[in-house]
Amino acid sequence: MPRPSPDDIVAFLAVMQTGSTRAAADVLGLSQPTVSRRIDALEHALGLTLFERSPRGFDPTSVARKLSGEAAQVKRALEMFDSTATQIRKSVTSKVIRVTSTVEVFERILSPLLSRYGETAPEVVFETVLTNQPLDLVAGEADIAFRHGNKGDEAELTYHHLGDVSWALYANQNKLTDLPTPMDPGELSGKECVLFEHSVGPQIVRAWAEGLFAQSKIVLRCDTLQGVLSAVRNGVGFAPLPCSVAAGFPELIKCLEPDNGVAVPFWLVYPTKGNQQYLVDFVDMAYKEATAVMNALEAEAGSQS
Amino acid sequence: MPRPSPDDIVAFLAVMQTGSTRAAADVLGLSQPTVSRRIDALEHALGLTLFERSPRGFDPTSVARKLSGEAAQVKRALEMFDSTATQIRKSVTSKVIRVTSTVEVFERILSPLLSRYGETAPEVVFETVLTNQPLDLVAGEADIAFRHGNKGDEAELTYHHLGDVSWALYANQNKLTDLPTPMDPGELSGKECVLFEHSVGPQIVRAWAEGLFAQSKIVLRCDTLQGVLSAVRNGVGFAPLPCSVAAGFPELIKCLEPDNGVAVPFWLVYPTKGNQQYLVDFVDMAYKEATAVMNALEAEAGSQS
DNA sequence: GGCATGTTATTCAATCCTGAAGAACGTTCA
DNA sequence: TGAACGTTCTTCAGGATTGAATAACATGCC
Numbered sequence: 181m182p183r184p185s186p187d188d189i190v191a192f193l194a195v196m197q198t199g200s201t202r203a204a205a206d207v208l209g210l211s212q213p214t215v216s217r218r219i220d221a222l223e224h225a226l227g228l229t230l231f232e233r234s235p236r237g238f239d240p241t242s243v244a245r246k247l248s249g250e251a252a253q254v255k256r257a258l259e260m261f262d263s264t265a266t267q268i269r270k271s272v273t274s275k276v277i278r279v280t281s282t283v284e285v286f287e288r289i290l291s292p293l294l295s296r297y298g299e300t301a302p303e304v305v306f307e308t309v310l311t312n313q314p315l316d317l318v319a320g321e322a323d324i325a326f327r328h329g330n331k332g333d334e335a336e337l338t339y340h341h342l343g344d345v346s347w348a349l350y351a352n353q354n355k356l357t358d359l360p361t362p363m364d365p366g367e368l369s370g371k372e373c374v375l376f377e378h379s380v381g382p383q384i385v386r387a388w389a390e391g392l393f394a395q396s397k398i399v400l401r402c403d404t405l406q407g408v409l410s411a412v413r414n415g416v417g418f419a420p421l422p423c424s425v426a427a428g429f430p431e432l433i434k435c436l437e438p439d440n441g442v443a444v445p446f447w448l449v450y451p452t453k454g455n456q457q458y459l460v461d462f463v464d465m466a467y468k469e470a471t472a473v474m475n476a477l478e479a480e481a482g483s484q485s
Numbered sequence: 486m487p488r489p490s491p492d493d494i495v496a497f498l499a500v501m502q503t504g505s506t507r508a509a510a511d512v513l514g515l516s517q518p519t520v521s522r523r524i525d526a527l528e529h530a531l532g533l534t535l536f537e538r539s540p541r542g543f544d545p546t547s548v549a550r551k552l553s554g555e556a557a558q559v560k561r562a563l564e565m566f567d568s569t570a571t572q573i574r575k576s577v578t579s580k581v582i583r584v585t586s587t588v589e590v591f592e593r594i595l596s597p598l599l600s601r602y603g604e605t606a607p608e609v610v611f612e613t614v615l616t617n618q619p620l621d622l623v624a625g626e627a628d629i630a631f632r633h634g635n636k637g638d639e640a641e642l643t644y645h646h647l648g649d650v651s652w653a654l655y656a657n658q659n660k661l662t663d664l665p666t667p668m669d670p671g672e673l674s675g676k677e678c679v680l681f682e683h684s685v686g687p688q689i690v691r692a693w694a695e696g697l698f699a700q701s702k703i704v705l706r707c708d709t710l711q712g713v714l715s716a717v718r719n720g721v722g723f724a725p726l727p728c729s730v731a732a733g734f735p736e737l738i739k740c741l742e743p744d745n746g747v748a749v750p751f752w753l754v755y756p757t758k759g760n761q762q763y764l765v766d767f768v769d770m771a772y773k774e775a776t777a778v779m780n781a782l783e784a785e786a787g788s789q790s
Numbered sequence: 791g792g793c794a795t796g797t798t799a800t801t802c803a804a805t806c807c808t809g810a811a812g813a814a815c816g817t818t819c820a
Numbered sequence: 821t822g823a824a825c826g827t828t829c830t831t832c833a834g835g836a837t838t839g840a841a842t843a844a845c846a847t848g849c850c
Contacts, residue, residue, distance in 0.1 A: 186491030186559075189566060197621065202827065211809045216828070226570045235816040235827045243573055245625030249583075249614065250569050252626050254491075254562040256618060261494060261555040265531045268548055278554075283588075283711050291715040295660065298677065298704055298721065306705040307682065308712050309554065313561065316502065320550030321557050355600065372603065377612065399603055400611040406588050406711070407613050410596040416603065507797065516839045521798070540797045540846040797846080805838070813830070820823085 184225040186254065191218035192230065193251040196244060200237035275301075275458055280309040281326035283406060284425060288477070289326070289470050297465055301458050312381070312405070317451050323459055324466065325449045329382045338452045340467050343474030344443035346423045347385050349392065349436035355415025368396050368436075372417030377403040381420070382444045389420045392436070424477040446474065489530040491559065496523035497535065498556040501549060505542035580606075580763055585614040586631035588711060589730060593782070594631070594775050602770055606763050617686070617710070622756055628764055629771065630754045634687045643757045645772050648779035649748035651728045652690050654697065654741040660720025673701050673741075677722030682708040686725070687749045694725045697741070729782040751779065 194204035201215040231238040315321035318336045331339045373396040402408045412419045426432045499509035506520040536543040620626035623641045636644045678701040707713045717724045731737045
């Protein structure tokens with residue numbers, strides 16, 4: 181199974197948008213036979229039929245329509261690369277700290293830190309990359325990461341343990357009636373549930389949820405944790421949430437806990453060496469602050485159960 | 486200025502992670518000279534020096550480190566494409582509505598809708614793509630979009646006007662003292678400010694903010710609106726926010742409004758034809774609900790100024 | 791110093807890919 | 821029906837890209 185080439189994917193997208201290999205060729209600055217061959221190669225590589233050939237052009241199949249979103253992401257990522265490259269070409273560099281975390285961590289931990297740190301080191305500019313996916317710190321994608329899950333074993337990275345995040349199954353007790361707590365996993369059969377898409381949430385939680393929801397009715401697949409939270413609060417169905425997050429909303433009730441409790445470790449991660457002093461200072465401050473916040477949050481969440 | 490080829494970028498990332506063209510070649514399944522040539526091509530295309538060549542390997546420059554994040558996004562997008570392709574290869578299809586909006590819109594408008602719609606059409610599964618970037622509905626990246634900004638003129642898309650979103654400059658009045666309201670734009674000189682990164686927020690708002698902050702001190706560049714909100718609430722500095730969002734937080738005070746007021750139109754968008762009945766039903770319901778919510782939100786925000 | 795080991799840079803023939811031209815095909819319109 | 825049009829597919833020569841082999845170079849170890 182050969183892997184699809186990136187060029188094939190941008191060709192795919194162009195054909196998708198123009199409707200014919202001829203028009204796509206003009207857009208891409210290639211010849212029509214080349215584009216046609218690219219599509220052939222992609223279909224062969226994927227083992228899927230993407231277009232119905234006709235003398236009127238290439239008609240996208242439903243498979244192609246489903247893939248077009250991902251293809252567009254590829255194109256966007258390529259444009260983003262270009263864009264920041266030109267941005268670099270005419271920019272002066274200063275002291276920048278690029279920090280990555282989830283949105284939730286930024287709201288609860290990082291955001292209060294920034295203004296305080298700014299007072300001690302006013303010349304530093306922060307950049308955020310708020311995503312659920314782990315970035316490669318060794319490659320310099322970010323300077324500091326707040327990361328959920330198991331500790332990696334890279335020698336180049338230093339991990340500081342900030343605490344553990346426990347997850348459980350929640351629902352809105354006002355909108356969904358007859359909620360026995362704790363409920364039996366079997367009772368979830370046929371119930372409305374919300375699942376994660378892609379890499380939202382730690383792997384262990386996703387696995388737990390998928391097992392739990394095997395007989396349930398998936399109403400919504402959500403690509404951000406905020407989306408899941410919002411849906412559960414509005415009574416869309418059941419979904420796993422971090423206890424510390426759910427504790428902030430009294431209408432949410434803990435229905436079910438993982439057998440032995442799922443406590444996902446939470447880390448502050450940064451490259452072991454080669455760091456500027458201002459970064460070391462920030463790591464120091466962030467570590468102290470974050471552990472304090474984590475203790476408070478987990479204590480609060482624990483007292484509710 | 487020739488554009489960098491996608492293959493060059495994945496080669497760049499591999500060299501970045503392995504530290505040499507030789508090792509990268511093994512990872513990529515290519516030969517060492519090829520990888521070396523790819524890097525040359527990329528550097529030439531970008532007009533930037535990415536590596537210091539030495540007999541110990543390729544040493545990334547600071548420019549390369551800044552670009553590695555974007556390069557990784559490209560690789561992730563490619564993997565995502567692969568992943569959903571294999572997922573499609575062994576999946577059954579059902580009635581799916583893929584909806585895209587910002588996180589804020591999902592929380593306020595969409596999320597309450599889902600549970601209600603689920604009662605009338607229980608067989609439908611929803612999927613969310615919660616992003617700030619506009620997806621291509623014609624290409625099928627999503628079925629329905631909530632979109633901020635100017636109406637497009639594509640014949641294939643139907644736009645329903647849901648209302649207008651007004652933006653203004655906000656700050657935390659408890660943490661930042663001496664806030665004259667309304668303040669003079671000149672008073673922003675040297676003050677701490679928060680900017681958007683990439684395509685967060687409508688273009689017109691970004692342009693307004695960048696002009697306003699020309700003399701200010703940029704403390705933070707944020708890649709999500711939630712991040713900006715969270716930072717402003719914690720007193721990091723000034724930033725533009727939608728009035729309807731800021732109205733929910735009493736500690737935020739409106740410091741400055743755009744000259745003639747920036748009211749960004751807000752649309753419900755969907756492909757004009759070829760839609761299933763269950764989608765038409767949902768669009769209908771969503772339109773009614775959304776206009777009602779929008780009216781309420783803007784009225785509330787307006788009464789506060 | 792001398793040698794082994796790792797790297798990048800160079801060379802050149804074989805290969806793959808590209809694009810121009812034209813064939814084949816279905817659609818549309820008179 | 822027949823001709824014009826737009827599309828995809830086929831062919832083939834020219835050109836670009838690739839990789840094996842090799843040179844050139846720095847480093848570390850004995």
